[in-house]
Amino acid sequence: MISVFANAEPAAKSSDVPISVKANTLTKTEEVPAARSDRIIVKNADTMKRTKDNVIQLKGNVHIIFGENSIMCDEAYIRQTTEEVEAIGDIYFSSPSAIVSGDRLIMNYKTQIGTIFNGVIKMDQVVLEGDIINKKGDREYEAISAEYSACTTCPPAWSFSGSKINATTGGYAHIRNSVLKIVKVPIFWLPYLIVPLNSKRQSGFLFPGFGYSKVSGFLLSEQFFWAISDSTDATITGRFYQRRGYKANFNYRYVLAEQSRGEADVGYISDRIFSNDDVMTRNGYAGKKIDRWHLKYFHTYVLPHDFIQKVDLKTASDLRYARDFKGDFSGWGDAAFDNRVSLTKNTENMHTSVDTSIYVNQLKENPISDNSDAVHRFPEIRHSLLPVQIGNSPFVFNMDTKYNNFARDGYTFDDRTASFDIEKNVDRIGVYNSESDLIRTGQRLDLTPRISAPLALGRYIDIIPSLSYRETDYQFALGEKKKVERRLFRTDVSARTRFSRIFGEDNPEPKAIRYRHEIVPEITHTSIPWVHRQTHPFFGPTDEDAFYASNTALTDSDNLQFDYYDRLYERNLFTFSLSNYLIRKNWSDNTAQYNQIALFRLAQSYDYYESIKRGHPNQPWSDITGLLDVRLGFFETNTLVHYYPYHNVANTAARIKFIHPREHFIQFDFTQTFPIEKGKQALSENRSEDLVTSLGFVMPYATVAGHTTYTLYRDRHQNPPILGGNLDHNATYTRVPRFHNYGFSVTLKPPGNCWGITYAQEHTDTDINYTFNAIFLFDGKNATSISPAKDLL
Numbered sequence: 001m002i003s004v005f006a007n008a009e010p011a012a013k014s015s016d017v018p019i020s021v022k023a024n025t026l027t028k029t030e031e032v033p034a035a036r037s038d039r040i041i042v043k044n045a046d047t048m049k050r051t052k053d054n055v056i057q058l059k060g061n062v063h064i065i066f067g068e069n070s071i072m073c074d075e076a077y078i079r080q081t082t083e084e085v086e087a088i089g090d091i092y093f094s095s096p097s098a099i100v101s102g103d104r105l106i107m108n109y110k111t112q113i114g115t116i117f118n119g120v121i122k123m124d125q126v127v128l129e130g131d132i133i134n135k136k137g138d139r140e141y142e143a144i145s146a147e148y149s150a151c152t153t154c155p156p157a158w159s160f161s162g163s164k165i166n167a168t169t170g171g172y173a174h175i176r177n178s179v180l181k182i183v184k185v186p187i188f189w190l191p192y193l194i195v196p197l198n199s200k201r202q203s204g205f206l207f208p209g210f211g212y213s214k215v216s217g218f219l220l221s222e223q224f225f226w227a228i229s230d231s232t233d234a235t236i237t238g239r240f241y242q243r244r245g246y247k248a249n250f251n252y253r254y255v256l257a258e259q260s261r262g263e264a265d266v267g268y269i270s271d272r273i274f275s276n277d278d279v280m281t282r283n284g285y286a287g288k289k290i291d292r293w294h295l296k297y298f299h300t301y302v303l304p305h306d307f308i309q310k311v312d313l314k315t316a317s318d319l320r321y322a323r324d325f326k327g328d329f330s331g332w333g334d335a336a337f338d339n340r341v342s343l344t345k346n347t348e349n350m351h352t353s354v355d356t357s358i359y360v361n362q363l364k365e366n367p368i369s370d371n372s373d374a375v376h377r378f379p380e381i382r383h384s385l386l387p388v389q390i391g392n393s394p395f396v397f398n399m400d401t402k403y404n405n406f407a408r409d410g411y412t413f414d415d416r417t418a419s420f421d422i423e424k425n426v427d428r429i430g431v432y433n434s435e436s437d438l439i440r441t442g443q444r445l446d447l448t449p450r451i452s453a454p455l456a457l458g459r460y461i462d463i464i465p466s467l468s469y470r471e472t473d474y475q476f477a478l479g480e481k482k483k484v485e486r487r488l489f490r491t492d493v494s495a496r497t498r499f500s501r502i503f504g505e506d507n508p509e510p511k512a513i514r515y516r517h518e519i520v521p522e523i524t525h526t527s528i529p530w531v532h533r534q535t536h537p538f539f540g541p542t543d544e545d546a547f548y549a550s551n552t553a554l555t556d557s558d559n560l561q562f563d564y565y566d567r568l569y570e571r572n573l574f575t576f577s578l579s580n581y582l583i584r585k586n587w588s589d590n591t592a593q594y595n596q597i598a599l600f601r602l603a604q605s606y607d608y609y610e611s612i613k614r615g616h617p618n619q620p621w622s623d624i625t626g627l628l629d630v631r632l633g634f635f636e637t638n639t640l641v642h643y644y645p646y647h648n649v650a651n652t653a654a655r656i657k658f659i660h661p662r663e664h665f666i667q668f669d670f671t672q673t674f675p676i677e678k679g680k681q682a683l684s685e686n687r688s689e690d691l692v693t694s695l696g697f698v699m700p701y702a703t704v705a706g707h708t709t710y711t712l713y714r715d716r717h718q719n720p721p722i723l724g725g726n727l728d729h730n731a732t733y734t735r736v737p738r739f740h741n742y743g744f745s746v747t748l749k750p751p752g753n754c755w756g757i758t759y760a761q762e763h764t765d766t767d768i769n770y771t772f773n774a775i776f777l778f779d780g781k782n783a784t785s786i787s788p789a790k791d792l793l
Contacts, residue, residue: 040066040078040085040109054080062087066109070094073105083110091116097139097169098123112138123169125150125754126197130165139169147181148173148195150776151754155184158755158776160193172204173197195776201227211771215273215324217242219771231255245272245289249328262299262311267328268292277320279366292317294328306345313339315360320367323766336361336374351384372410375440375562380404387452399449405442406562412441412478432478434537439561442476446565452492465493472565474538484536488528488568496522511587518581526570538566570607577603599629617679619646634659647682649674663698689713690740701751706744741765 042048046060056078058064064071064078064085074089086106087093093100095112099122107114116133121141127150130143142164149159162175178193179186196202202225209221219241226234237249247269255261271292275285299311314329314337316322322329337360344353357377361369380402387398416436452466472486497520504514533539538561582598604624611620626641639654651674657667669692674682689712696705743762749755757774 040064042078045076056080067112068096069112071105078109083108084114085109091119095138098141100133100135102133107135121167123167123197126173127151127156128165128167128173139171141165141167141169143167148175149754153751153754156754157750158182159184160195162193167197169197171197172202201225201230201233203227207774207776209771209773211769213241213770214768215766216244241269243273245270247325257302260301262297262301264298265294265296265328267294267325274318274320274324274367277367280368283366283368290318292321294321294325296328306347308344308346310340310342310344312341315339318367319362319364319369322362335363349386349388351382351386353380353382355380355382370409372408373414375406375408378405378407390451394453394455396452396454397450399447401448402446402565404444404446404562406444407441412439412476414438414440434479439476439478439538442474442562444475444562444565445473447471461495461497463493463495465491467491474536476538479537481534481536484534484538486534486539487532489530491527491529492524494522494524496520514585516581516583516585518579518583520579520581522577522579524575524577526573526575528568528571531568533568571609573605573607573609575603575605577601595631597631599627601625601627619678621645634661644674644676644682647674647676649676649682649684649687651676664696666693666695668693687713701749703747703749704744706742708742709740711738711740739763 041064042056042058042062043065044061044063045058048056048058050056058076058078060074062071062073062076064076064087066085070093071085071087072092073087076088077086078084079086084106086104088104091100091102091105093102093105093116100116100119102116102119104117105114105119112135114135116130116135118131119129119133121128121133121143126148128141128143128146128148130146132144133146134142134144136142143166144164146165147159147161148165148167149156151157151159159181160175161179161181163177165173165175167173173195175193175195176191178190180188180190194204196204204225206223206225209219209223211219211221213219219239221237221239223238224236226236228234232252232254234253235249235251237251239247239249241247247267249265249267251263251265253261253263269292270289272289274280274290274292275288280286280290294316295313297311297313299309301309303309316329316337339358339360340355342353342355344351346352355377356379359374359376360371361374382403383401385397385399387396389395390397413432414437416433416438448468448470450466450468452464454462454464456462468490470488470490474484474486476482476484498518499520500516500518502514502516504512507514578601580598580600581596584595584597586593586595602624605622607620607622611618624641624643624645626639626643628637628639630637636657636659637655639652641650641652643650650672652670652672654670655667657665659665670690671692672687672689674684674687676682691710691712692707693710694705694707697703741762741764743760745758745760747756747758755774755776757772760769760771762769
């Protein structure tokens with residue numbers, strides 16, 4: 001059936017006289033009385049007559065009103081005895097909650113209960129068709145041999161047919177013996193289905209998801225969406241894994257204000273196969289069900305007086321959970337989960353924050369290892385006074401203050417004298433040795449006032465000298481000396497100049513596109529001319545200070561105690577840089593817009609302090625850093641290269657992306673990494689090289705995306721093979737090129753803006769996943785909000 005719904009009412013003829021029918025009397029009135037549920041008004045008809053059995057016959061362009069309802073049809077009969085109206089032919093019935101069309105309608109104009117034959121009901125975006133539709137109340141309908149859809153296409157892109165559909169406008173439709181049809185083609189049968197009947201957020205079951213995993217087996221997923229209120233909702237998800245068992249997830253979201261909101265997510269499974277992991281088997285868990293769970297909570301709350309409170313929590317029952325259930329953790333490959341709670345206040349010239357960070361270490365082989373070795377910031381308090389001019393003088397003052405309390409669940413130090421295996425729970429010696437052990441807990445207060453005086457030498461050179469004093473006080477819970485301090489002065493002097501040229505100045509058009517090329521050479525000298533540091537095992541021998549740079553990579557031999565703030569770095573450092581900028585000026589209406597479309601920068605440092613140190617290999621020159629960043633709209637590239645002159649190798653991370661105006665894209669990422677350690681040769685066979693290819697095609701009714709990670713070279717000690725979710729200790733590692741992982745997804749969104757389906761396939765070293773998901777929309781909006789199918793896992 002093809003139905004066309006009109007919103008306009010036909011105009012009454014000038015000779016038409018409204019007729020009011022009340023009880024058993026017939027009167028003609030020049031004015032239409034107020035519409036009431038017990039009164040029926042004939043607004044228009046070509047012919048009208050009354051029969052002996054008290055029936056009013058209306059024919060031709062009939063328009064009847066009763067209560068808030070309106071009927072337009074070819075022919076109508078008003079039976080005053082039974083208080084019924086019968087409409088025949090091209091029926092258009094309008095009520096506050098729905099619009100109905102059909103071949104025939106019989107309705108009591110007082111109770112507004114009746115029957116529509118071969119009818120169609122339109123409620124917002126929803127269309128309900130049926131051979132017989134019984135109107136059982138103001139908002140309730142019952143359809144026999146019916147079909148339901150929320151698509152505007154004809155035939156509808158998708159629909160559900162049923163032997164009986166009970167519908168409540170603004171509520172739900174209950175469909176018995178439901179059959180999903182795609183463009184009228186039956187797909188599958190469900191015994192019972194509940195679907196929403198308006199365009200607002202509404203509670204109900206979502207379309208089930210399907211998938212397959214080599215490790216977990218077949219997957220079936222079902223979600224119930226609970227629209228609690230306009231500002232809160234929840235999603236309850238049940239998943240069945242063929243091999244693992246049943247998994248339950250609960251997600252709750254809330255909005256307190258425009259910028260204040262939160263989300264909580266929990267999951268639980270009694271896993272049947274997790275105990276088959278090699279490490280779990282060695283620890284006596286073989287054949288047992290293991291309870292596994294996760295918790296995530298995010299919260300942002302904007303408080304009065306510019307305070308912002310944030311919470312970001314992530315934790316799980318074991319260290320493999322994020323790998324086995326990737327959909328529950330977006331950053332499943334992170335080295336640690338960072339759980340943070342903070343309170344921040346920012347003003348025009350000041351920053352204050354209280355922050356607590358609890359880390360969950362993920363870099364362990366044993367998935368049920370405890371977290372006793374993780375060091376937490378509990379809490380961290382910061383106060384920063386932003387640069388402010390001192391009166392009318394040329395001097396600028398700022399100051400940073402930070403307090404940390406470092407804590408952990410286990411020992412307060414790292415025992416380097418004991419020979420133990422933490423995975424096998426071998427006892428430690430447990431006695432602190434100041435000559436070898438590292439202190440990992442304690443308190444630190446760091447205060448750094450700074451004064452600077454920016455000045456310009458003519459129009460060509462800008463110089464920024466600054467002097468800072470830094471005092472760091474420590475307090476420990478072990479050792480003979482529990483309090484220690486460090487004081488130092490630091491000077492920084494930077495000088496830069498700028499050469500520029502504008503291209504396109506000769507164009508007479510005032511709003512023509514122009515380009516500006518700038519070359520900015522800069523030299524910076526950083527020095528620590530005075531240091532007072534008490535002798536303490538925490539600082540280690542003075543000849544083991546980290547050399548030249550604050551970003552020097554950590555190594556196994558590094559005596560880092562808390563973090564980089566404990567190091568003495570850049571003691572006499574010269575840094576040279578040369579930057580090239582290309583800036584485009586174009587116009588949007590009458591507003592000029594400036595965009596940096598290209599940047600090329602080279603930088604290197606020379607550490608004089610390193611060059612005069614004795615007893616060490618002198619390597620005063622840092623790596624040469626090169627950065628190229630180009631953004632042209634249709635083309636983007638970002639390449640970062642670190643060349644190490646003493647190792648004669650370069651670590652490279654490069655990205656090239658081509659973008660089509662219709663949002664098609666293809667991107668290539670290349671990374672090459674050599675392990676760099678001072679005084680040691682960088683061996684070519686220890687490098688890793690990966691090429692990642694990503695692409696996407698956006699079409700009117702489909703989106704296709706894919707990616708591959710091709711390992712060009714990988715050291716045998718990096719990422720050993722994993723089979724069936726377990727480390728393959730007997731495997732022969734190979735360096736030959738291979739595809740490390742690859743996958744693709746296809747999202748189909750046919751015409752009608754009412755549905756979409758996604759199929760995804762993912763291959764990794766540990767598993768192969770196939771997933772399928774679908775979404776049906778009831779509000780006429782684009783079906784672009786489909787969750788990635790991989791999230792079902």
